Amino acid sequence: MAPVPPGIRLLASFNREQWYRALTFILTFLLYTSFHLSRKPISIVKSELHKNCSSLSESSSVSSGLNPDVLKLRSDCGWKPFDKSNYKQLLGAMDYSFLCAYAVGMYLSGIIGERLPIRLYLTAGMLSSGLFTCLFGLGYIYNIHSLSFYVLVQVANGLVQTTGWPSVVTCIGNWFGKGRRGLIMGLWNSHTSVGNILGSLIAGYYVSSNWGLSFIVPGLIIAAMGLVCYLFLIEREYDVLADHWRNYRLSLLLPQDSVCLPLQPVVVVKSSAEPSAISFMGALRIPGVIEFSLCLLFAKLVSYTFLFWLPLYITKTAGDLSTLFDVGGIVGGVLAGVISDKLGKRASTCAVMLLLAAPTVSLQPIVGMLLLCGALVNGPYALITTAVAADLGTHKSLKGNARALSTVTAIIDGTGSVGAALGPLLAGLLSAGGWNQVFYMLMASDFIALLVKVEPWSSDLQPLHREVRAALPEPPHVLTFFFLLSGRRSRPEV
Numbered sequence: 001m002a003p004v005p006p007g008i009r010l011l012a013s014f015n016r017e018q019w020y021r022a023l024t025f026i027l028t029f030l031l032y033t034s035f036h037l038s039r040k041p042i043s044i045v046k047s048e049l050h051k052n053c054s055s056l057s058e059s060s061s062v063s064s065g066l067n068p069d070v071l072k073l074r075s076d077c078g079w080k081p082f083d084k085s086n087y088k089q090l091l092g093a094m095d096y097s098f099l100c101a102y103a104v105g106m107y108l109s110g111i112i113g114e115r116l117p118i119r120l121y122l123t124a125g126m127l128s129s130g131l132f133t134c135l136f137g138l139g140y141i142y143n144i145h146s147l148s149f150y151v152l153v154q155v156a157n158g159l160v161q162t163t164g165w166p167s168v169v170t171c172i173g174n175w176f177g178k179g180r181r182g183l184i185m186g187l188w189n190s191h192t193s194v195g196n197i198l199g200s201l202i203a204g205y206y207v208s209s210n211w212g213l214s215f216i217v218p219g220l221i222i223a224a225m226g227l228v229c230y231l232f233l234i235e236r237e238y239d240v241l242a243d244h245w246r247n248y249r250l251s252l253l254l255p256q257d258s259v260c261l262p263l264q265p266v267v268v269v270k271s272s273a274e275p276s277a278i279s280f281m282g283a284l285r286i287p288g289v290i291e292f293s294l295c296l297l298f299a300k301l302v303s304y305t306f307l308f309w310l311p312l313y314i315t316k317t318a319g320d321l322s323t324l325f326d327v328g329g330i331v332g333g334v335l336a337g338v339i340s341d342k343l344g345k346r347a348s349t350c351a352v353m354l355l356l357a358a359p360t361v362s363l364q365p366i367v368g369m370l371l372l373c374g375a376l377v378n379g380p381y382a383l384i385t386t387a388v389a390a391d392l393g394t395h396k397s398l399k400g401n402a403r404a405l406s407t408v409t410a411i412i413d414g415t416g417s418v419g420a421a422l423g424p425l426l427a428g429l430l431s432a433g434g435w436n437q438v439f440y441m442l443m444a445s446d447f448i449a450l451l452v453k454v455e456p457w458s459s460d461l462q463p464l465h466r467e468v469r470a471a472l473p474e475p476p477h478v479l480t481f482f483f484l485l486s487g488r489r490s491r492p493e494v
Contacts, residue, residue, distance in 0.1 A: 017237070024175045024234060025184070028168040029191045031122070031229055034222040035164045036195025038133045041203035041214045042094065042154075048211045050078040050087040079211075080145040090147060092428065096421060097151045101158030103417035109162035110410020111280060118167050118406070123230040125163025130223025132157040133215050140212030165413050166406040169389055173405050174236040182346070185386035186337025192382075193326040283407045288347075288392055291452060292384050293415035295350065298449035299381045301419035302357075302442050303329075305427045306377065328374025333382030335375065346388050350380040351450055358446040380449070385413055419445075 014022075082090050113121050136153045138144075176184045202221075203214035284290060306325055332353070340349040357376035360369065389409040423445075430437040 020234060020237070021175050023232065024171055025188060027228070027232055028172050029188055031126070031225055031233075032164055032168050033191040033195040033198065034126070034218075034225040035129070035161060036192055037199040037202070038129060038218040038222045039098075039161070040196050040199025041133075041218055042098075042136075044200055044203035044207055045211045045214050046091055048078065048207050049082040049091065079140075081147050092425075093147070094150055094154050096425065098154040098158040099417065099421035101155040102162055103414055103421055105159040105162040106165070106410050106414030106417055107280070108410075110166045110283075110407040110414075113163070113166050113170070113406040113410070118170055118235040119230060119233045122163055122167040122233065123226045125160050125167070126222050126226030126229060128160040129157060129164075130219045130221075130226065132160065133219030133222065137212035137215030137219065140210065162410070162414075165385075166410045169386060169409045170406045171233065171235055172386075173389075182337030182339075182341040182383065182387045183334070184337070186334035186382065189333045189382045189386050190330045193330050196326060280407065280411070283411055286392055286408060288388075289408060289411060292347075292388055292392065293412045294452040295354075295449045296381065296384045296412055296416035297419035298445040298452070299354065299377070299384065299419070300416035301423035301426075301445050302377055302449075303381050303423075304420040305423035305438070305442060306373075307424075324370040325374035325377075328371035329378030329382070331371070332375030332377070332379030333386075336379035336383040337387060340383060340387065346383060346391065350383055350388075353379045354446050354450045358443045358450075377446075381416075385409075385416065389413070 078087070084090070132153050136150065136157075139149060139153075144150075172185065172188060199218060202217055203211075206213035206217065336349055336353060340346045343349065353376050357373065357380075360373040360376055389405075389412045392408050392412075426441055427438050430441055
């Protein structure tokens with residue numbers, strides 16, 4: 001008999017629970033990758049919505065031998081209404097309409113998500129997001145030039161996209177315990193960069209020929225992933241165990257042969273032990289939620305400023321190297337998770353990385369510095385939005401109530417989204433006076449993020465402080481010190 005291949009033996013070594021964990025990890029990774037994939041096209045299509053009119057007019061004047069249709073194409077400044085001189089304000093209005101709607105909707109999303117089945121809630125959000133993403137692309141197909149149409153679509157898309165983050169973090173937090181949560185979520189959080197890269201590739205493929213497809217294709221992808229979510233997502237491990245136990249009990253009750261049994265009335269008793277969903281104020285009272293929320297506000301302000309403005313800054317100085325910042329962010333998220341798991345001190349890990357990140361944001365954008373800056377800036381951001389949010393959502397003060405995880409995650413990420421909206425806005429205002437002012441703002445934000453987290457950081461250091469004090473000899477009494485200086489031989493009474 002032929003031996004079993006080693007790969008098959010490896011697969012057979014995993015039990016059913018481990019397979020479900022792997023399914024949840026991979027599925028939630030792909031689900032939120034599709035969310036970021038559908039957000040990226042707007043930044044790629046901006047160059048097509050408003051073209052460089054000066055260079056186009058120069059090229060058209062030189063090529064006077066071309067036919068009128070080609071001249072008209074080359075003199076076209078873009079897609080109305082973004083072809084005017086105030087195109088920056090109009091494009092910015094679309095960005096801020098999405099970010100502000102996302103920030104406001106995030107606070108409501110967690111509260112709603114705690115009271116609905118996560119699988120159905122996430123499926124509805126992904127299908128709606130696919131619809132609104134496709135609607136933006138249909139503006140090109142149906143030749144729509146109304147600014148209000150595009151702004152309203154962005155607002156609606158920002159609201160429905162808030163269903164994603166609290167839902168996937170709740171699922172991953174339910175399936176993976178606190179022991180290795182930092183490493184698991186550090187690896188899992190790379191879906192952000194993967195989605196951005198895939199979204200850029202898909203949108204870039206269609207942007208020159210038909211920019212409407214740059215939105216329609218990602219919209220169809222996230223809608224399709226919504227159907228996959230409906231078919232396969234398991235919210236918590238208890239759901240699988242309860243289903244197996246229910247089937248086992250039915251197999252004991254049902255006859256194994258063709259014997260007919262009379263029907264008996266069944267009384268269903270609803271358990272009163274099911275924990276109720278936590279309120280918004282109740283979630284705020286969990287120790288550490290307010291501090292980490294404010295910390296994420298300033299950390300996300302720095303991260304999204306780099307996301308929106310780094311390509312423009314690097315284009316003027318050192319070429320298009322902005323993707324290295326995302327690569328460093330992946331490494332930083334995994335590194336922060338591993339260190340926090342090893343030390344068991346999430347706040348201290350974030351504090352050290354924020355302290356080291358402050359001076360790196362103003363250094364020259366070379367390859368090594370972009371990787372380092374991306375790791376130090378996005379490391380705390382990734383740790384707070386994943387492992388820290390999951391830890392706080394299962395805090396011991398909740399007494400085992402796991403239904404607070406979605407609300408806590410929404411509060412933390414919603415507050416961070418306020419910083420995501422403020423960062424690019426402040427950078428746009430300050431960049432008129434030079435890039436140095438932007439860098440000073442970023443360094444100040446890093447230091448403020450460090451200061452608002454002093455209390456959780458000091459809580460991390462209290463056990464170490466007690467250990468150090470226990471290891472040191474008891475210091476002499478202050479009166480004894482002065483008594484020895486006076487030359488007396490007996491210690492005064494105190």
